[in-house]
Amino acid sequence: MTTPLRLGIAGLGTVGAGVAKIVAAKSNLLAARTGRPIVIAAVSARSRDKDRGVDLSGYDWESDPVTLATRDDIDVFVELMGGSEGAAKKATEAAIAAGKQVVTANKAMLALHGQELAAAAEQASVALRFEAAVAGGIPVVKALTEGLAGNQITRVMGVMNGTCNYILTRMETAGLPYDEVFAEADALGYLEADPTLDVGGIDAGHKLAILASIAFGTQVNFDAMQLEGIQRITIDDIRQAADMGYRIKLLGVAQMTGRGLEQRMSPCLVPANSPLGQLEGGTNMVVLEGDAVGQIVLRGPGAGEGPTASAVLSDIMDIARGDRISTFGQPANALEPAVGAQTAVPARYYLRMELLDKPGALAKVATVLGEAGVSIDRMRQYAHEESSAPVLIVTHKTARSALDHALQNLPGTAVLSGEPVAIRIEQV
Amino acid sequence: MTTPLRLGIAGLGTVGAGVAKIVAAKSNLLAARTGRPIVIAAVSARSRDKDRGVDLSGYDWESDPVTLATRDDIDVFVELMGGSEGAAKKATEAAIAAGKQVVTANKAMLALHGQELAAAAEQASVALRFEAAVAGGIPVVKALTEGLAGNQITRVMGVMNGTCNYILTRMETAGLPYDEVFAEADALGYLEADPTLDVGGIDAGHKLAILASIAFGTQVNFDAMQLEGIQRITIDDIRQAADMGYRIKLLGVAQMTGRGLEQRMSPCLVPANSPLGQLEGGTNMVVLEGDAVGQIVLRGPGAGEGPTASAVLSDIMDIARGDRISTFGQPANALEPAVGAQTAVPARYYLRMELLDKPGALAKVATVLGEAGVSIDRMRQYAHEESSAPVLIVTHKTARSALDHALQNLPGTAVLSGEPVAIRIEQV
Numbered sequence: 020m021t022t023p024l025r026l027g028i029a030g031l032g033t034v035g036a037g038v039a040k041i042v043a044a045k046s047n048l049l050a051a052r053t054g055r056p057i058v059i060a061a062v063s064a065r066s067r068d069k070d071r072g073v074d075l076s077g078y079d080w081e082s083d084p085v086t087l088a089t090r091d092d093i094d095v096f097v098e099l100m101g102g103s104e105g106a107a108k109k110a111t112e113a114a115i116a117a118g119k120q121v122v123t124a125n126k127a128m129l130a131l132h133g134q135e136l137a138a139a140a141e142q143a144s145v146a147l148r149f150e151a152a153v154a155g156g157i158p159v160v161k162a163l164t165e166g167l168a169g170n171q172i173t174r175v176m177g178v179m180n181g182t183c184n185y186i187l188t189r190m191e192t193a194g195l196p197y198d199e200v201f202a203e204a205d206a207l208g209y210l211e212a213d214p215t216l217d218v219g220g221i222d223a224g225h226k227l228a229i230l231a232s233i234a235f236g237t238q239v240n241f242d243a244m245q246l247e248g249i250q251r252i253t254i255d256d257i258r259q260a261a262d263m264g265y266r267i268k269l270l271g272v273a274q275m276t277g278r279g280l281e282q283r284m285s286p287c288l289v290p291a292n293s294p295l296g297q298l299e300g301g302t303n304m305v306v307l308e309g310d311a312v313g314q315i316v317l318r319g320p321g322a323g324e325g326p327t328a329s330a331v332l333s334d335i336m337d338i339a340r341g342d343r344i345s346t347f348g349q350p351a352n353a354l355e356p357a358v359g360a361q362t363a364v365p366a367r368y369y370l371r372m373e374l375l376d377k378p379g380a381l382a383k384v385a386t387v388l389g390e391a392g393v394s395i396d397r398m399r400q401y402a403h404e405e406s407s408a409p410v411l412i413v414t415h416k417t418a419r420s421a422l423d424h425a426l427q428n429l430p431g432t433a434v435l436s437g438e439p440v441a442i443r444i445e446q447v
Numbered sequence: 448m449t450t451p452l453r454l455g456i457a458g459l460g461t462v463g464a465g466v467a468k469i470v471a472a473k474s475n476l477l478a479a480r481t482g483r484p485i486v487i488a489a490v491s492a493r494s495r496d497k498d499r500g501v502d503l504s505g506y507d508w509e510s511d512p513v514t515l516a517t518r519d520d521i522d523v524f525v526e527l528m529g530g531s532e533g534a535a536k537k538a539t540e541a542a543i544a545a546g547k548q549v550v551t552a553n554k555a556m557l558a559l560h561g562q563e564l565a566a567a568a569e570q571a572s573v574a575l576r577f578e579a580a581v582a583g584g585i586p587v588v589k590a591l592t593e594g595l596a597g598n599q600i601t602r603v604m605g606v607m608n609g610t611c612n613y614i615l616t617r618m619e620t621a622g623l624p625y626d627e628v629f630a631e632a633d634a635l636g637y638l639e640a641d642p643t644l645d646v647g648g649i650d651a652g653h654k655l656a657i658l659a660s661i662a663f664g665t666q667v668n669f670d671a672m673q674l675e676g677i678q679r680i681t682i683d684d685i686r687q688a689a690d691m692g693y694r695i696k697l698l699g700v701a702q703m704t705g706r707g708l709e710q711r712m713s714p715c716l717v718p719a720n721s722p723l724g725q726l727e728g729g730t731n732m733v734v735l736e737g738d739a740v741g742q743i744v745l746r747g748p749g750a751g752e753g754p755t756a757s758a759v760l761s762d763i764m765d766i767a768r769g770d771r772i773s774t775f776g777q778p779a780n781a782l783e784p785a786v787g788a789q790t791a792v793p794a795r796y797y798l799r800m801e802l803l804d805k806p807g808a809l810a811k812v813a814t815v816l817g818e819a820g821v822s823i824d825r826m827r828q829y830a831h832e833e834s835s836a837p838v839l840i841v842t843h844k845t846a847r848s849a850l851d852h853a854l855q856n857l858p859g860t861a862v863l864s865g866e867p868v869a870i871r872i873e874q875v
Contacts, residue, residue: 037739052773156740157743158589158590161593166578166586166761168477171473292725311465312747312754313748313753315584315586315747316745318743319742325739326739329597329598329737332597332739336596340771340772343770345480349480350482
């Protein structure tokens with residue numbers, strides 16, 4: 020048997036404990052599949068005493084993750100602390116500088132500092148791997164970076180925040196308003212400490228930014244992401260969408276256009292009978308499209324102890340085998356700056372607005388849309404007893420710039436109550 | 448730039464030509480993603496003059512694939528000839544003996560000779576890779592071997608023959624009988640020269656045998672596969688299944704049971720609203736279940752030039768990077784013999800039989816089922832004007848052995864016309 024691969028695990032929450040359990044319970048299997056034993060040398064976490072459902076007494080304990088990351092007796096630093104800045108980043112940088120391989124599940128850190136960390140890892144000739152950072156247990160980073168490496172990727176799409184998909188699915192099936200389901204999800208512990216990370220699309224946006232970098236050979240650029248959360252989606256939107264054969268998903272889309280890389284994380288209407296439309300609850304789905312392969316759809320659990328630990332192990336085992344791959348699939352210095360494109364790919368849009376009970380109101384809305392170059396495919400106005408009534412419009416294919424122009428001019432008509440809502444209908 | 452990786456491609460059909468096109472058209476991309484140029488040194492095929500839509504004049508030509516496989520100036524032998532025996536096997540063996548890496552799309556060769564070839568490759572310290580052999584463009588071999596390597600795999604399922612899925616889907620949507628759709632598929636060129644390879648489940652069975660070996664660490668053993676084709680499925684079966692919320696798929700299932708490895712490729716009923724049930728036409732789907740990850744579903748094109756070439760490129764690019772992995776995910780001598788288990792996992796079954804118009808006929812059938820320990824969940828008898836009438840039965844969960852016992856005894860009742868049909872209802 021060759022030399023063991025020695026891990027230092029920083030962060031012993033659900034995922035860290037899950038990794039420790041697998042390494043302890045399956046040593047024979049892991050060794051058979053990689054050709055060498057995989058062992059834990061030392062661990063680190065905030066509290067030493069907590070019961071994590073796994074015996075950690077056989078491993079050295081470090082209170083400082085930076086010390087852990089640079090110990091002589093570890094080969095791989097497994098960063099499972101989370102957080103884009105602070106300890107996680109400091110320890111990761113220290114590990115790289117000390118020539119350690121790094122495996123992390125930290126999507127925020129990679130989305131915000133991926134380029135800098137990839138360059139450092141390359142400089143130090145170490146691996147920086149992050150299968151667990153995107154879509155939990157789905158081996159999508161590997162599928163994209165290695166499995167479809169012979170393709171020019173044309174588009175990446177994904178439903179990658181289970182909490183948002185749970186909220187939208189639950190609103191639909193239970194017929195409950197957003198606020199109520201949000202409160203439920205909160206009570207169930209589904210939401211991040213800062214719930215905007217979930218419902219604002221930030222967490223899913225981090226994941227999309229990482230995939231976009233691999234797919235298009237660009238420097239990860241989360242700032243160029245067009246972000247929109249699910250907070251303004253109403254139960255009426257969901258019902259109307261269903262009525263027209265669609266479902267609303269918080270959908271990430273990345274594609275290279277003539278005007279640069281387009282990255283959007285926003286609510287979209289997708290056909291109810293498509294794989295994305297059929298996705299229920301907390302499950303994740305990623306759609307990868309390549310010029311040779313066509314469309315590949317991957318579906319699986321996006322979070323949780325087992326699935327995330329499974330992804331972390333995949334990276335560790337690749338390192339144990341000696342597999343070498345650039346962090347984002349190409350050398351860091353070969354990655355192009357990701358020029359953030361405005362939404363360039365035209366699409367149909369679903370519009371909802373509250374029309375005041377004024378003569379000629381609808382005509383004014385139609386005129387503004389027409390003048391902006393937005394043509395109407397379908398429209399519905401609902402009976403009303405209030406001073407305003409909902410109007411739903413589905414446009415023909417239109418440029419986002421034209422739509423934005425119309426949305427800017429609509430308030431000037433003085434026939435609307437509140438802000439109009441526009442949701443893209445994505446062709447999937 | 449480091450030394451180029453030099454390919455020798457044997458077999459220039461659709462897939463071979465597709466690989467040559469990608470290597471020629473994307474040299475920069477492939478080099479950026481692997482760190483070295485990938486070039487074609489020489490090719491081989493039956494006919495030299497055929498127009499393949501790609502300029503091959505710059506490559507050396509070998510009329511004998513064995514000569515190609517052992518040329519000094521190739522690093523990787525790319526076997527795309529097909530056929531489990533003969534030239535493909537001879538050339539593959541020669542390549543391995545000459546210390547060449549091998550990439551193949553040949554499912555039949557691997558299903559029948561995988562163990563022997565894997566052992567030879569190991570002996571020679573070369574890679575033997577075959578992403579394209581299973582489910583076309585879906586990177587499922589990689590997902591299973593590497594992406595889920597930290598899991599004990601509990602079950603593998605797959606719809607992996609596009610032609611069968613096309614026939615079953617078309618029967619349902621067009622309401623046409625099997626024979627008619629079979630003739631259509633034949634006219635469209637969807638069927639293999641020997642159509643039993645498709646409709647008899649053999650082709651899909653080869654793929655499942657390969658996945659089972661990786662999943663369960665067993666020697667690939669196609670002989671132990673329980674094979675049943677789609678030839679006896681009627682339009683009535685499809686309609687009845689739909690009526691009960693199911694669809695019929697040619698489904699492969701491999702799982703480890705207390706009595707050994709169970710491998711089945713047979714028509715099954717699956718819930719119409721499950722990902723497998725929703726699969727239409729020629730698309731493939733593989734479901735991987737692991738103890739840590741839960742369920743991962745992969746969906747994509749199972750055949751065709753681009754998808755298959757994409758899979759071949761994935762293997763070539765892994766080799767270019769220097770990635771090393773055992774053929775079936777573990778050293779060949781560590782693989783256990785696959786003891787063929789009878790169907791051990793109990794399931795519900797759908798039964799269809801033609802009942803003769805005799806008094807007490809139904810009671811006799813019910814008695815035989817009851818005596819065998821098969822209990823009935825639902826039953827339907829249809830009005831009839833003929834001398835026999837169809838009866839449909841859905842059983843409660845039952846052992847296959849009990850069901851087989853009943854099926855053996857049913858003819859003795861002398862109330863049936865023809866053979867009863869039994870289709871497993873798979874829990875997915």
